[in-house]
Amino acid sequence: MMLESKEVTKTFGAKTAVDHISLSLEKGHVYAMLGPNGSGKTTWMKLAAGLLKPSYGLVYFAGEPVSIESRKHVAYMSTEPYFYTWMTVRDVGKYYQDFFEDFSYDRYLELLRKMELTESMKTKSLSSGMMAKLKIAVTMARDADVYMLDEPFNGIDLLARDEIRACILEYATEEKLLLLSSHLVEEMEAIADRAVFIKEGKLVECVDLEDMRTQQGVSMADRYRQIYGHTEG
Amino acid sequence: MLKLMKYEFRKTWFTKLILLGVTAVAEILFLFGLYLENENTLGTSVFLLTILAIGGVLVIGLQSVITLHQDMNTRQSYMLFMTPNSSYVILGAKVLEFGLSVAVTGAFFFALGTLDITLLFAKSGELNQLWNMIQDFLSRITLANGTSILNLNTQTMAIVTFNMLCAWINMVTTAYLAVTVSAALLNGKRFNGLLSFILFLAISWASGWLEQIATQQIPSVETSMLVQGGIALLTAAVMYVATAQIMEKKLSV
Numbered sequence: 281m282m283l284e285s286k287e288v289t290k291t292f293g294a295k296t297a298v299d300h301i302s303l304s305l306e307k308g309h310v311y312a313m314l315g316p317n318g319s320g321k322t323t324w325m326k327l328a329a330g331l332l333k334p335s336y337g338l339v340y341f342a343g344e345p346v347s348i349e350s351r352k353h354v355a356y357m358s359t360e361p362y363f364y365t366w367m368t369v370r371d372v373g374k375y376y377q378d379f380f381e382d383f384s385y386d387r388y389l390e391l392l393r394k395m396e397l398t399e400s401m402k403t404k405s406l407s408s409g410m411m412a413k414l415k416i417a418v419t420m421a422r423d424a425d426v427y428m429l430d431e432p433f434n435g436i437d438l439l440a441r442d443e444i445r446a447c448i449l450e451y452a453t454e455e456k457l458l459l460l461s462s463h464l465v466e467e468m469e470a471i472a473d474r475a476v477f478i479k480e481g482k483l484v485e486c487v488d489l490e491d492m493r494t495q496q497g498v499s500m501a502d503r504y505r506q507i508y509g510h511t512e513g
Numbered sequence: 514m515l516k517l518m519k520y521e522f523r524k525t526w527f528t529k530l531i532l533l534g535v536t537a538v539a540e541i542l543f544l545f546g547l548y549l550e551n552e553n554t555l556g557t558s559v560f561l562l563t564i565l566a567i568g569g570v571l572v573i574g575l576q577s578v579i580t581l582h583q584d585m586n587t588r589q590s591y592m593l594f595m596t597p598n599s600s601y602v603i604l605g606a607k608v609l610e611f612g613l614s615v616a617v618t619g620a621f622f623f624a625l626g627t628l629d630i631t632l633l634f635a636k637s638g639e640l641n642q643l644w645n646m647i648q649d650f651l652s653r654i655t656l657a658n659g660t661s662i663l664n665l666n667t668q669t670m671a672i673v674t675f676n677m678l679c680a681w682i683n684m685v686t687t688a689y690l691a692v693t694v695s696a697a698l699l700n701g702k703r704f705n706g707l708l709s710f711i712l713f714l715a716i717s718w719a720s721g722w723l724e725q726i727a728t729q730q731i732p733s734v735e736t737s738m739l740v741q742g743g744i745a746l747l748t749a750a751v752m753y754v755a756t757a758q759i760m761e762k763k764l765s766v
Binding site for chain 2: 292293326329330331332333348349351352356358360361362363364366375378379380
C-alpha cells in the first residue's frame with residue numbers, strides 16, 4: 281500500500297472530524313475523495329500530509345508512519361491559499377525548489393505558461409482563480425509519489441479546469457497515486473478510477489468505479505446521491 | 514537549515530531595513546551636530562541612537578516571536594511544516610536567525626557607539642573631562658567586600674552588552690515555548706492566552722532565580738555577568754529543546 285490509515289481519528293475539542301478511518305490507497309490509481317462540507321476529507325488529507333497529528337491511530341506512507349521522510353514523497357495542495365504574502369510567483373517556485381528535491385523549475389515554468397501566470401505576479405494580488413492555478417502548478421511541478429489535491433477545481437474557470445485535468449491525467453501513471461477531493465462530482469468522474477466516500481468523519485466505502493458501473497450499474501454521481509442525498513436535501 | 518534561515522530573514526528583513534534606515538538618519542544627525550558643534554542636535558541624535566540601540570534589539574525579538582506565532586496559527590504554517598524538515602531544524606533556524614540578528618545588531622550599535630564616543634572625545638575636551646568624572650564616580654562605588662562595582666572600559670561594556678543579549682535571547686526563547694504551548698497544547702481551550710502568558714512569567718522568574726542563586730557568591734560583577742549570560746544561554750537551549758519536542762509531537766497546523 282502506498283498510503284494507508286489505520287483507525288485514524290482526529291478530534292478538535294468535542295468535535296470528531298475523522299472517526300476511526302481505516303483506508304488503503306494503492307499506487308497507479310486516481311482516487312476521488314468525496315463527501316459534503318465538514319465530512320472530514322480535508323482533515324484526513326492533512327493527517328496524511330503530516331500537518332495534523334492524529335488523536336488516535338496512524339497514517340502510513342509506504343509502510344512507515346507519516347514523517348519528515350514521507351514529506352519528500354507526498355505533494356499536498358491545500359484548498360486554502362498558504363503562500364507568504366510577500367512572495368511573487370517566482371518566489372513560490374524558488375521556495376519549492378529549495379525544499380523539495382523532486383521539484384522541477386522548468387516544469388513549473390511550463391505549467392505557469394499553461395495557466396497564463398507570470399513569474400513577476402505578486403501572490404497577494406492574485407484572484408482566487410489565479411491562486412488556485414498557482415497552487416496546482418507548484419504542486420504538480422513536483423515529481424512526487426503521492427499527490428493529494430484538496431478541492432483543485434475550486435474557483436477555476438472551465439478552460440483552466442481542462443488544463444488542470446490534462447495535467448493531472450498526465451501524472452496518473454502506474455507509479456503514482458493521486459487523491460483529489462472535490463464537490464464537483466461529475467468533474468471527478470472523468471478523472472478518477474476509484475472513489476472514497478466519507479460521511480460525518482467516517483469512511484462509507486472505497487470503491488472501484490468501473491466495477492461499480494459494470495456490476496451495479498451505478499455511476500459515481502448516482503452513488504453520491506444515494507449516500508448523501510438525504511443529508512444534502 | 515541555511516535555506517530555512519534565509520526565509521526567516523526574508524520574513525523580517527523589512528523591519529531591519531527600516532531600523533537601519535532610521536539609524537542612518539540619526540547617525541547623520543549626530544555627525545552634523547558634531548561638525549557644527551550644536552549641542553541640541555547632538556543631544557537629540559544621541560537620544561535617538563540610544564533608543565534605537567535598545568529598541569532595535571527589542572523589536573527584532575518581538576518580531577521573531579510574532580513570526581513564530583503566525584507560522585503556527587495561520588495558513589502560512591503549511592509553507593513551513595510541509596517541508597521535509599524536523600521541528601528541531603525549523604525552530605533551530607528561527608533561533609539562529611534571531612540570535613544572529615540580535616548579535617549583529619548588538620555588535621553594530623556597540624561599534625557605532627564606540628565610534629561616536631571616540632569622535633566626541635576627539636572633538637571636545639570638555640566632554641572628555643565629563644567622561645572621566647563619570648568613570649571616577651562609578652569606580653568609587655564599591656561592594657561590601659571592597660570590590661569596585663564598575664570600571665567603565667571597553668571590556669566592561671562588552672560584557673554588559675553580552676549579558677543583555679543573552680538575557681534577551683533567553684526571554685525570546687521562553688516566549689517561543691509559551692507561544693508553542695498555546696498553539697499545540699492549549700489550542701481551543703479557555704484562557705489559552707492567559708495560561709501561556711503565566712507560563713512565560715513563571716519560567717522567566719525561575720530562570721532569573723537560578724541566575725541569582727548561581728552568582729550570589731561571585732564577588733566580581735564582570736564575572737557574575739558572564740556567568741549570568743552563560744546560564745541565560747543554557748536556559749535558552751533548554752527552552753529550545755522543550756519547544757521543538759512539543760512541536761514535533763503535538764503541533765497540528
